[in-house]
Amino acid sequence: MSEKQNRRGTEASKVLGILMGQQSGDVLVFSDNGSIEPNAQGYYLDRDGDVWEKESQGWRLILQRGVAVDPVSLWDWNEGCVRDYAPFMPVVMN
DSSP states (O other): OOHHHHHHHHHHHHHHHHHHTSOTTOOOOOOOOTTOOOSSOEEEEOTTSOEEEEETTEEEEEEETTEEOOSSOOBOSSTTOGGGGOOOEEOOOO
16 A cells, blocks of 8 residues: 555544544534535535545545545546535544
């Protein structure tokens, strides 16, 4: 496993920990930005609560339904259908 993939696994675990720390009944509040692609790189929650990482090259689906998924594949905002899962809310990691 490459160092970058190992780093992603560690970061995905941190994000999952943040999400698991939420209490049942907590409400995720999304800004109503429609399908506008966020500018900043980083981690985002989509409308389904899945975690994506935005990089300069594209988007990576990190966690889907709380399960780590393919951290290598890149998705495009338009052709890769990432925008279909908007709006996105940034995830702040401590």
